[in-house]
Amino acid sequence: MIFMPDSTDRRILRQLLGDPSASNAQLAERAGVTGASLWRRMERMREAGVLKGIHARIDWRALGWEVEVSLRFTLDKTDPRAFDNFLAALREVPEVIEIQSFLGSVDWRATVIARDMAHWQQVYRDRILTLPHIAELDALMLVSTISDREDLPL
Amino acid sequence: MTALDPTDLAILRLLVEDATRSAAQIGRAVGIGQPAAWRRIRRLEQQGVIAGRRVVLDKPALGFGVTVFLGIKLAAKGRTGLQDFERAVTAIPEVQLVQHVLGQFDYRLRITARDISDFERILRRRIMTLPGVGQVEANVVLSEERRPGPLGALDTP
Numbered sequence: 001m002i003f004m005p006d007s008t009d010r011r012i013l014r015q016l017l018g019d020p021s022a023s024n025a026q027l028a029e030r031a032g033v034t035g036a037s038l039w040r041r042m043e044r045m046r047e048a049g050v051l052k053g054i055h056a057r058i059d060w061r062a063l064g065w066e067v068e069v070s071l072r073f074t075l076d077k078t079d080p081r082a083f084d085n086f087l088a089a090l091r092e093v094p095e096v097i098e099i100q101s102f103l104g105s106v107d108w109r110a111t112v113i114a115r116d117m118a119h120w121q122q123v124y125r126d127r128i129l130t131l132p133h134i135a136e137l138d139a140l141m142l143v144s145t146i147s148d149r150e151d152l153p154l
Numbered sequence: 155m156t157a158l159d160p161t162d163l164a165i166l167r168l169l170v171e172d173a174t175r176s177a178a179q180i181g182r183a184v185g186i187g188q189p190a191a192w193r194r195i196r197r198l199e200q201q202g203v204i205a206g207r208r209v210v211l212d213k214p215a216l217g218f219g220v221t222v223f224l225g226i227k228l229a230a231k232g233r234t235g236l237q238d239f240e241r242a243v244t245a246i247p248e249v250q251l252v253q254h255v256l257g258q259f260d261y262r263l264r265i266t267a268r269d270i271s272d273f274e275r276i277l278r279r280r281i282m283t284l285p286g287v288g289q290v291e292a293n294v295v296l297s298e299e300r301r302p303g304p305l306g307a308l309d310t311p
Contacts, residue, residue, distance in 0.1 A: 005216065013211065020173075020207035052210040056169035059205035060303070063158070070255065070262060097303040100223070104293035109223065113303065140225070140255035140262060147244045147252045150209055152218055152266060 003048035008033060009041055010154045013051070017151040020054060060097070060113050067114040067141070071128065072106045074136035082133040083107075093127045158203070161186065165194055166203070167305050173207045213266060220267045221295040224281065225259035229288035236260075238285040246280045259291070270294075 005013070012031045015022070022030070028038040045051040060068070075082045083101075090096060090110060098111035112128065114120035128137075158166075164184045168175055175183075181191030198204045213221065228235060236254070243252055243263065251264035263281075267273035281290060 003215075010216075013209075013216070017209055017211075020209045048215075050212050050215050052212055053171075054173045055171065055208045055210065055300075056166065056173040057205045057208045058166060058170060058303070058305070059202050062202040062205070065304070070253075091301065094304050096301050098298075098300050100298045101296045102223070102293040103296050105291065106293045109293075138258055140257035140259060143254040143256055145251070145253050146240050146261075147249075149250055151250075152211070152213065152216065153247050154216060 003044065003050065005045065005050055008037075009045060009050075012038060012041055013045075014151075014154045016054075017154075020150075064115055065113040066116055067120045069112050069114075069120065069142065070140040071110050071112055072138050072140070073108040073110070073131075073134055074105070075107045075133045076135040077133075079133060085132045086134075089131050093123075093131075095123050095127065162194060162198065163305055165191065166198065167302065169195070169204065170302060170305065217268055218266045219269050220273050221298070222265045222267065222273055223293045223295065224261075224263040224265060225291040225293075226261045226263060226281075226284075226287060227258075227289040228260045228286045230286050231260075235286045239287070242284050246276070248276050248280070259289075 008031070012027060012033070015027050015030045019026075024038055024042075025035060028035045031038065033041070042051065073086070075086055077083075079085075086108065087099070087101075090099060090108070093110075093112070095112050095114060096110050097113055100109045101107065102109065112123065114123050124139075161184055165180055168180055168183055177192035177195060178188040180195065181188045184191065186194075195204070213219070228239060239261070240252065240254075243249055243261070248265050248267060249263055250266055251262070253262045254260065255262050265273065265276060265281075267276055277290075277292065281287065
């Protein structure tokens with residue numbers, strides 16, 4: 001069954017994206033629906049997979065992980081299993097917090113964190129450079145996040 | 155820096171999975187009472203370890219089929235150049251993430267568009283017209299996952 005979110009569902013999602021920490025009562029009021037209706041619609045969107053989840057965001061810097069690097073990989077695709085092997089190995093690196101695959105000049109990107117530059121060097125040499133099938137690799141070191149918002153023009 | 159004990163880490167793992175879990179549910183899962191769980195969650199929030207919530211939606215199902223990462227190099231640098239660029243880029247509604255980085259590019263951006271032609275419009279009208287913009291590289295996201303990170307590795311009970 002294909003579920004199509006209607007304008008009320010979209011209004012609820014807009015409010016949720018705008019303030020993900022709002023209580024259900026606050027969301028219901030802002031979206032102009034009753035508490036029961038909000039609950040029913042949220043459940044339906046969860047079941048249909050439109051609302052995939054609400055997760056806590058961790059600030060790794062507050063935990064002493066000072067270094068964040070965006071690593072971009074181009075793979076040697078002569079081995080047909082390169083993609084699968086690479087992803088499986090990348091998932092084993094505990095310092096990886098985000099992975100994307102791309103259509104373009106870059107095949108994979110990962111966000112990797114480390115406690116400090118000495119730790120970063122260690123992670124880079126022992127865990128990243130040892131990943132299989134890497135043809136090219138470049139790194140962008142995070143200076144600061146200017147904006148990070150999940151909202152969509154729904 | 156904040157020192158966390160294994161119970162804190164277990165709580166963080168549960169909230170990263172589902173931030174809507176109640177203090178009672180969390181307490182039961184980690185073997186402490188509801189008031190103790192509530193106090194710990196509150197402390198983690200006050201320390202800034204829990205920095206809010208992330209809502210994950212099936213974007214294609216909502217009509218946003220394309221996510222693109224852009225690497226942007228500025229043509230002209232200098233402090234005012236950065237400020238002008240940052241002010242203009244954060245005002246674009248389709249831009250979700252703006253990060254100042256060191257390396258081959260100066261900024262990395264994440265953009266959500268309805269489809270490729272919508273992305274082309276954003277790129278031409280909004281991105282290429284940004285003040286100081288130089289080289290731009292675009293990569294279309296095929297798949298994406300978030301990992302628990304070192305939370306899983308720190309605590310092995």
